[in-house]
Amino acid sequence: MDVPDEIDLSSLRATGLLPGETPMPDDHEKATLLTREQINENLLEQLVS
Incomplete structure (x- = not known):
């Protein structure tokens, strides 16, 4: 498969x-601006695990 060295995204x-x-x-x-209160710790833990 021929793949170009440069990709034109213009x-x-x-x-x-x-x-x-x-x-x-x-x-x-x-x-x-996100404050600590706006971050749902339970959802964050699910994403990280």
Whole structure:
């Protein structure tokens, strides 16, 4: 099987908003803030084991 040395992923690259698209709200800080209380320790243990 011939496999290329380099893979061209340029067709998957974002080009910005297209006509008719609506930008998502910029709540980056809210989305990335997790407090210890928000983590379900039981579920985490199941994933790790």
